[in-house]
Amino acid sequence: MPLSKYVRSTGLAGAAAPLLSACEGPQSALDPAGSAAALIARLWWPTLFVAALVTLLVLTLLAVAVLRARRKQAALPLNARQSRNLMIAGGILLPLAATIPFALSSFSIGRVIEAPVPDDAMTVEVIGKQWWWEVHYLDETGERIATTANEIHVPVGEPVRFLLKSDNVIHSFWVPNLKGKTDMMPGRTNVTAMTADEPGVYRGQCAEYCGTQHALMAFLLVAEAPEAFDAWLEGQRRSAMEPETGAQAQGRDVFLDAGCAGCHTIRGTPADGDLGPDLTHLAGRRTLAGATVPNRIGHLGGWITDPQHVKPGSRMPPSDLTPEELKTLLDYLESLE
Amino acid sequence: MTLETPATPHDRIDSAEQATQLERTWHSPGGLLGWFTHVNQRMIGKRFIITAFIFFLLAGILGILIRLQLAGPEQQFIGPELYNQFFTMHGTVMMFFFAIPVMEGFAIYFVPLMVGTRDMAFPRLNAFGYYVYLIGGIVLFGSLLLSMAPNAGWFNYVPLSSKLYSPGYGVDVWTTMITFIEVSALTAAVELIVTTLRMRAPGMSLNRMPLFVWAALVMSFMIVFAMPAVIVSSTLLILDRLVDTQFFIVEGGGEPLLWQHLFWYFGHPEVYIILVPALGMISTIIITFTRRPIYGYTALVLSVVAIGFVSFGLWVHHMFTTGLPQLGMSFFTAASVTIAIPSGVQIFCWIASLWGARIRFATPMLWVLGFFAIFVIGGLTGVMVASIPFDTQVHDTFFLVAHFHYVLIGGAVFPLIGATYYWWPKITGRMMSETAGKWSFWLAFIGFNVTFFPMHQLGLEGMPRRIYTYVEEMGWGDLNLLATIGSLVLATGFGVTLINAIWSVLRGRRAEPNPWGAPTLEWAADSPPASYNFRHIPVVESRWPLWDWEQAGERAVVTGLRHDRREVVLTSVLDAKPVGVQVLPAPTIWPFVSAVAASMGFIGIIFHPIFFVIAFFLVAFTLVAWFWPRRPWRDD
Numbered sequence: 001m002p003l004s005k006y007v008r009s010t011g012l013a014g015a016a017a018p019l020l021s022a023c024e025g026p027q028s029a030l031d032p033a034g035s036a037a038a039l040i041a042r043l044w045w046p047t048l049f050v051a052a053l054v055t056l057l058v059l060t061l062l063a064v065a066v067l068r069a070r071r072k073q074a075a076l077p078l079n080a081r082q083s084r085n086l087m088i089a090g091g092i093l094l095p096l097a098a099t100i101p102f103a104l105s106s107f108s109i110g111r112v113i114e115a116p117v118p119d120d121a122m123t124v125e126v127i128g129k130q131w132w133w134e135v136h137y138l139d140e141t142g143e144r145i146a147t148t149a150n151e152i153h154v155p156v157g158e159p160v161r162f163l164l165k166s167d168n169v170i171h172s173f174w175v176p177n178l179k180g181k182t183d184m185m186p187g188r189t190n191v192t193a194m195t196a197d198e199p200g201v202y203r204g205q206c207a208e209y210c211g212t213q214h215a216l217m218a219f220l221l222v223a224e225a226p227e228a229f230d231a232w233l234e235g236q237r238r239s240a241m242e243p244e245t246g247a248q249a250q251g252r253d254v255f256l257d258a259g260c261a262g263c264h265t266i267r268g269t270p271a272d273g274d275l276g277p278d279l280t281h282l283a284g285r286r287t288l289a290g291a292t293v294p295n296r297i298g299h300l301g302g303w304i305t306d307p308q309h310v311k312p313g314s315r316m317p318p319s320d321l322t323p324e325e326l327k328t329l330l331d332y333l334e335s336l337e
Numbered sequence: 338m339t340l341e342t343p344a345t346p347h348d349r350i351d352s353a354e355q356a357t358q359l360e361r362t363w364h365s366p367g368g369l370l371g372w373f374t375h376v377n378q379r380m381i382g383k384r385f386i387i388t389a390f391i392f393f394l395l396a397g398i399l400g401i402l403i404r405l406q407l408a409g410p411e412q413q414f415i416g417p418e419l420y421n422q423f424f425t426m427h428g429t430v431m432m433f434f435f436a437i438p439v440m441e442g443f444a445i446y447f448v449p450l451m452v453g454t455r456d457m458a459f460p461r462l463n464a465f466g467y468y469v470y471l472i473g474g475i476v477l478f479g480s481l482l483l484s485m486a487p488n489a490g491w492f493n494y495v496p497l498s499s500k501l502y503s504p505g506y507g508v509d510v511w512t513t514m515i516t517f518i519e520v521s522a523l524t525a526a527v528e529l530i531v532t533t534l535r536m537r538a539p540g541m542s543l544n545r546m547p548l549f550v551w552a553a554l555v556m557s558f559m560i561v562f563a564m565p566a567v568i569v570s571s572t573l574l575i576l577d578r579l580v581d582t583q584f585f586i587v588e589g590g591g592e593p594l595l596w597q598h599l600f601w602y603f604g605h606p607e608v609y610i611i612l613v614p615a616l617g618m619i620s621t622i623i624i625t626f627t628r629r630p631i632y633g634y635t636a637l638v639l640s641v642v643a644i645g646f647v648s649f650g651l652w653v654h655h656m657f658t659t660g661l662p663q664l665g666m667s668f669f670t671a672a673s674v675t676i677a678i679p680s681g682v683q684i685f686c687w688i689a690s691l692w693g694a695r696i697r698f699a700t701p702m703l704w705v706l707g708f709f710a711i712f713v714i715g716g717l718t719g720v721m722v723a724s725i726p727f728d729t730q731v732h733d734t735f736f737l738v739a740h741f742h743y744v745l746i747g748g749a750v751f752p753l754i755g756a757t758y759y760w761w762p763k764i765t766g767r768m769m770s771e772t773a774g775k776w777s778f779w780l781a782f783i784g785f786n787v788t789f790f791p792m793h794q795l796g797l798e799g800m801p802r803r804i805y806t807y808v809e810e811m812g813w814g815d816l817n818l819l820a821t822i823g824s825l826v827l828a829t830g831f832g833v834t835l836i837n838a839i840w841s842v843l844r845g846r847r848a849e850p851n852p853w854g855a856p857t858l859e860w861a862a863d864s865p866p867a868s869y870n871f872r873h874i875p876v877v878e879s880r881w882p883l884w885d886w887e888q889a890g891e892r893a894v895v896t897g898l899r900h901d902r903r904e905v906v907l908t909s910v911l912d913a914k915p916v917g918v919q920v921l922p923a924p925t926i927w928p929f930v931s932a933v934a935a936s937m938g939f940i941g942i943i944f945h946p947i948f949f950v951i952a953f954f955l956v957a958f959t960l961v962a963w964f965w966p967r968r969p970w971r972d973d
Contacts, residue, residue: 027798028797028799029731029797040729044727051717058713062688062691065693068693076693078689080632083689090681091681091685092681102674103674107670110725170496170593172658174801176730179729181729182729183658183659185593186496186593205801206801207734209497214421214803214804216806312417313418
């Protein structure tokens with residue numbers, strides 16, 4: 001259960017500022033596992049320090065100005081020259097001193113982050129759907145060699161190019177631990193590239209409001225050693241396992257007869273619907289319903305029976321299978337490693 | 338027209354029956370039917386303010402409901418459909434139906450008073466603008482009650498807001514209501530510009546105008562230049578939805594990014610349209626409660642003008658993640674951080690003015706000091722998100738939610754509440770309770786920070802905006818709960834002010850004409866002002882006319898205006914030299930009827946195009962009645 005590795009961060013309650021030290025997490029911009037996110041996090045900490053300093057300075061000046069007035073003896077107001085100097089120092093020089101270095105470092109970081117990746121980098125095509133992610137792995141010629149959903153595997157240490165598309169509304173592809181977000185604009189292909197430097201399971205989430213279930217449109221990004229990745233991709237390229245038991249074969253028939261195949265594809269069977277996620281290797285995935293619930297048999301049964309309970313507004317209709325049919329169907333789906 | 342210096346004001350110049358006649362001339366008819374005929378700027382301004390605060394209350398309740406739903410992970414309190422309507426309405430109403438109208442309302446009420454005239458330049462247009470706004474707001478909230486409210490966000494991005502992905506009437510209602518607000522805001526803006534430039538009291542040259550009037554003037558020009566962009570975009574969208582044009586439809590060769598450009602070309606100036614008048618309010622309050630001329634009048638004016646100009650060059654910083662070219666976007670980074678300079682100049686001018694002054698810590702001053710603490714933080718996070726790489730991480734997350742609530746609540750609502758306490762005695766003739774005011778401030782200040790400060794961290798931890806729930810494993814629950822608790826405290830703080838206001842109207846101590854010892858002309862009128870504002874139009878010789886009169890013990894006024902019709906003095910644009918007299922129109926029902934006719938067309942078109950044709954002719958008919966010439970022999 002990979003979600004259990006998610007570290008809970010705690011914010012210190014109270015009017016005092018929550019300390020921004022405990023920012024670890026599977027979806028935290030300040031817990032970088034990739035060079036782009038690391039650069040941005042490195043920009044953030046000094047920026048926060050300077051911002052805190054400026055805030056302190058301005059509020060201290062204000063407090064001094066105000067508190068002097070509370071003393072009984074008449075405090076001396078600033079004369080015109082002092083006022084002018086204060087205004088120029090605080091209103092012009094201070095913002096310039098704070099913002100120019102910030103803007104310049106921001107430009108240079110931007111150049112590094114957006115530097116082009118080598119042409120032979122692995123290419124993954126991600127298509128934003130309402131409300132899930134369709135993932136295609138492409139070969140050198142741009143042909144799709146494997147299709148999955150809501151779970152993207154990448155080899156650690158190698159740059160991966162993502163072609164971001166949408167055939168419906170605008171979504172935004174975002175894995176905070178690795179890099180900032182890039183929108184998926186209908187009618188365009190935006191490209192982003194990222195490298196995972198540390199193995200782990202990271203969570204990505206749609207960042208552009210895209211309708212009813214925008215909130216539960218997430219995915220996992222699994223960064224693993226290159227050998228493990230190659231083995232995984234090889235597995236994804238294959239067609240679905242043939243049923244091994246009678247129950248599984250019955251389950252496959254239920255799948256084909258109950259209308260599931262109208263939306264879902266299981267390669268190697270007649271099921272070739274393209275409205276919902278490809279289920280060829282469903283059992284190998286860690287989560288269901290856009291990284292909303294863990295992929296366990298109980299959750300899977302609940303999801304098939306009543307998707308609207310898990311994700312109200314989801315495009316998947318509830319099913320009216322008999323308990324027996326559901327059991328065999330689950331048997332079959334559980335076998336699709 | 339002559340200038341006189343009466344030892345005892347008024348009576349040397351005109352008799353009691355002339356004063357009665359003046360009162361009759363400017364009187365607004367009573368009764369229910371009479372209510373719809375009012376055109377006096379104070380009536381209309383007050384309605385704008387009250388209506389806007391009612392919308393603030395309603396949208397604030399929506400905000401609380403949003404916070405309750407997010408208080409913990411996977412809560413079932415509000416479902417996604419309703420939640421999406423709620424956050425769309427919260428944003429739309431706060432921006433379009435509260436912030437802009439309330440600032441316009443204060444400007445409509447106080448600009449004529451502050452420049453020393455008796456009404457707005459176009460009183461009937463003023464009334465028309467209010468009714469359009471009122472009808473728009475009522476229809477929008479009606480749609481929420483009917484559960485067909487817009488649900489595509491206040492930014493209403495296409496293609497989500499296209500017919501295909503948002504069937505039903507919600508987005509149609511949104512688009513149409515935005516048109517209403519555009520019309521209303523534009524009418525207010527042109528009137529404020531003309532009133533400010535041509536109706537100032539003799540002697541009030543541009544460099545003697547109160548800073549709030551300057552701010553209102555800049556706001557009005559910004560409205561005039563920003564609103565057309567959103568008028569175009571909302572019109573194109575309504576055409577896409579109703580008659581199948583393809584402006585934003587990719588398959589038809591349209592371009593979704595066009596919507597974002599048009600919307601933000603308006604949307605970014607929009608937030609400064611809200612901020613700029615608040616800056617004027619802060620200057621006004623600081624002058625009064627330090628009891629001395631403000632330092633850097635010219636610098637403050639130039640800063641406000643600079644903010645107005647620069648704000649039109651920032652809109653792309655809302656679109657850093659859309660895949661636009663890096664180099665082009667870099668210019669918008671530079672422009673965005675530029676805003677820090679005029680803002681900084683303002684803040685340090687105020688600090689210089691406060692330095693060593695005998696400050697009276699009345700409630701309005703407290704809200705202004707609260708503004709400083711919050712606005713500085715909001716401004717700094719604003720500089721941060723101007724960075725493209727950093728913005729790719731925090732764009733559309735709760736960090737952004739925190740940022741703009743810091744600048745909008747801290748930068749606009751706090752000064753606005755301060756200004757409400759400050760001008761309350763002028764509007765109502767009664768004082769508000771200082772004790773309750775201070776309680777209200779501290780509750781709101783603490784509640785605000787507890788609500789929105791944790792959101793910075795939530796955003797950095799990856800919590801996106803506009804989500805109705807989140808899974809427990811994300812670990813966002815604690816900070817969200819904290820924010821929800823804070824929001825209840827914040828709401829209590831505003832609630833105390835509301836109770837204070839109601840109590841004041843019923844039981845408050847009567848206010849003198851100038852309870853705070855302020856220097857600007859609105860305090861020369863009675864509290865509340867008479868229907869003609871000033872029995873004699875004042876003559877101004879400096880920036881601080883009331884302080885001058887206090888020292889001199891006498892004042893100059895304009896004489897010779899007739900009492901039997903609505904006359905105001907017109908003055909030259911730069912030096913405010915008297916150049917003529919303008920007769921203003923009397924109360925009439927036609928602006929209301931016209932607004933109803935126009936609304937019928939705009940709302941009807943959602944259901945059938947024929948309504949547009951019908952309303953077109955109806956509006957033409959009402960305009961004829963509205964502009965029916967006055968019989969010349971009555972105006973001998």
